[in-house]
Amino acid sequence: MMLALALAYAVAPLATDMYLPAFPRMTEGLRTEVTGVQLTLTTFMLGLATGQLVIGPLSDRWGRRRPMLAGTAVSALAGVLCALASSVEVLVAARFVQGFSGAAGIVIARAVISDRSPAGGAARSFGVLMITGGVAPVVAPLAGGALVGPVGWRGIFLVLAGLATLMFLGVLLLVPETLPPQSRHGGGLLTTFQRMGGLLSDRGFVGYTLAYGFAFGVLFSYIAASSFVFQNVYDLSTGAYSVLFAANAFGFTSTGAVNRSIVGRFGPRPLLRTGLTVMVTCSAVLCGLGTAGRLVLPLAAALVFLATSSLGLVAANATALATARAPQAAGSASALLGSLQFGLAALVSPLVGLGGERTAVPMTIAMLTAACVAFLGGIVLTADAPAARHRPEHDRTETFEAPGEARSE
Structure with missing residues (x-):
C-alpha cells in the first residue's frame, strides 16, 4: 500500500x-x-x-x-x-x-x-x-x-x-x-466549509500548516532562481550545476530518511523545531552575505545545501502534527497543507525573477522570508498550543508501523 x-x-x-x-x-x-x-x-x-x-x-x-x-x-x-x-x-x-x-x-x-x-x-x-x-x-x-x-x-x-x-x-x-462510514460527515458544502473554518481557527493547526507550506517556499525559491544564480552569477557549467542540484536533492531526501528512522525516539515536535532552526539560520546568513556582496560560491553552495536539507526534518513532521489535530477532517487538513504548498510554488517563480538574472539577492531574500514565516508558524504559534485532538481508538484502523516499533505520541 x-x-x-x-x-x-x-x-x-x-x-x-x-x-x-x-x-x-x-x-x-x-x-x-x-x-x-x-x-x-x-x-x-x-x-x-x-x-x-x-x-x-x-x-x-x-x-x-x-x-x-x-x-x-x-x-x-x-x-x-x-x-x-x-x-x-x-x-x-x-x-x-x-x-x-x-x-x-x-x-x-x-x-x-x-x-x-x-x-x-x-x-x-x-x-x-x-x-x-x-x-x-x-x-x-x-x-x-x-x-x-x-x-x-x-x-x-x-x-x-x-x-x-x-x-x-x-x-x-x-x-x-x-x-x-461512521467517521464521514453527511453534510453538504456548508458542513465542508465549517470544518475547514474550524481548522483555520485552530492556532496549532495553522502554525504547523505555515511551517509546512513556507518551508517548501524556501525550496521553491531556490529551485526557481538557482539555475540563473549558479550559472550566470557564479559561472558554473550546466554539468556542474546539475551535480549541485542533484546534491541538494540528495540532502533533502537523505535527511528525510534519517528523520524517518529517529522520529520514534525523539518525537516529531523536537525534530520539526530543529529543522526550522537550521533553515532560518542558514537562510539568514545566506541573505546577509548576499546583500553585503560577500557570498562566495563555496559558502553559497553550503548554505543552500543545509537550508534545503533541513526540509527533510520539517515536511514530514509538520504534516503529521497538523493532520493529528484534525482526526475527523484529515482530507480537509491535507487539502489546506497542499494548496498552500503548490499555491506558493505558482507565486514564487515570477517573484524571484523580478530582480534580474545576474544577482543572488532576490533568491536569498525569498528564502529568508519563507523561512521566517515557517519558523513563526512551527515554533512561535505552536509554542503553547493545546494538545492535538485524538480520534477514539475504535475509529482508528491499524497503522503502518511494523511490529515492535515504538509509537511516539
Missing part, C-alpha cells in the same frame, strides 16, 4: 518537471511563444492547488477510495488530451485538468496515512512520501531529456498518462478504504 501511495504522490512532481526539456520543441510544434508554454506549467500548479482544496474535503464525506480512483482516472485521460493538443490554448486547459485531477493522489495519500497512524507512525510514513517527492523532481527532467528525442513532447505526455493509469491500478488493487 505504501508503494501505491508513494507512486500516487510522485505522479504530480513527475508531471510538473518531465516535459521541461521539451519546451523548445513545444514552442515550434504549437507555433507559440515561450511564455505560452510556460503558462502550461503555471496552470498545472494552480490546478494542483485548487484540486486539493476540492478533493480533500470531498474525501471526508465520501471516503478515500472513490475520489482517489476518479481523480487518477481523469488525470490519465487529461494526459492523453495533452498529447493530442492542437494548440497551446488546448494544452493549457488540459494541463489545468491534469493538475486538478492529479491532486487526488497527493491530498488523499496524506489523508490515508493520517487515518491509519498516530502522529509518530504518521511522521515515518509521511517521510516515505517526502523522499519520493524529493527524488521525483530530480529524476523527471532526466527522464524527459532521454525521452524527448525518441518520442517527442507528445510522447512524454503519453508516458505521464501511462503512469497515471498505473497509479489507478495501484489504488484499485492495493489501497483499501481507510475512512469508516
Whole structure:
C-alpha cells in the first residue's frame, strides 16, 4: 500500500518537471511563444492547488477510495488530451485538468496515512512520501531529456498518462478504504466549509500548516532562481550545476530518511523545531552575505545545501502534527497543507525573477522570508498550543508501523 501511495504522490512532481526539456520543441510544434508554454506549467500548479482544496474535503464525506480512483482516472485521460493538443490554448486547459485531477493522489495519500497512524507512525510514513517527492523532481527532467528525442513532447505526455493509469491500478488493487462510514460527515458544502473554518481557527493547526507550506517556499525559491544564480552569477557549467542540484536533492531526501528512522525516539515536535532552526539560520546568513556582496560560491553552495536539507526534518513532521489535530477532517487538513504548498510554488517563480538574472539577492531574500514565516508558524504559534485532538481508538484502523516499533505520541 505504501508503494501505491508513494507512486500516487510522485505522479504530480513527475508531471510538473518531465516535459521541461521539451519546451523548445513545444514552442515550434504549437507555433507559440515561450511564455505560452510556460503558462502550461503555471496552470498545472494552480490546478494542483485548487484540486486539493476540492478533493480533500470531498474525501471526508465520501471516503478515500472513490475520489482517489476518479481523480487518477481523469488525470490519465487529461494526459492523453495533452498529447493530442492542437494548440497551446488546448494544452493549457488540459494541463489545468491534469493538475486538478492529479491532486487526488497527493491530498488523499496524506489523508490515508493520517487515518491509519498516530502522529509518530504518521511522521515515518509521511517521510516515505517526502523522499519520493524529493527524488521525483530530480529524476523527471532526466527522464524527459532521454525521452524527448525518441518520442517527442507528445510522447512524454503519453508516458505521464501511462503512469497515471498505473497509479489507478495501484489504488484499485492495493489501497483499501481507510475512512469508516461512521467517521464521514453527511453534510453538504456548508458542513465542508465549517470544518475547514474550524481548522483555520485552530492556532496549532495553522502554525504547523505555515511551517509546512513556507518551508517548501524556501525550496521553491531556490529551485526557481538557482539555475540563473549558479550559472550566470557564479559561472558554473550546466554539468556542474546539475551535480549541485542533484546534491541538494540528495540532502533533502537523505535527511528525510534519517528523520524517518529517529522520529520514534525523539518525537516529531523536537525534530520539526530543529529543522526550522537550521533553515532560518542558514537562510539568514545566506541573505546577509548576499546583500553585503560577500557570498562566495563555496559558502553559497553550503548554505543552500543545509537550508534545503533541513526540509527533510520539517515536511514530514509538520504534516503529521497538523493532520493529528484534525482526526475527523484529515482530507480537509491535507487539502489546506497542499494548496498552500503548490499555491506558493505558482507565486514564487515570477517573484524571484523580478530582480534580474545576474544577482543572488532576490533568491536569498525569498528564502529568508519563507523561512521566517515557517519558523513563526512551527515554533512561535505552536509554542503553547493545546494538545492535538485524538480520534477514539475504535475509529482508528491499524497503522503502518511494523511490529515492535515504538509509537511516539
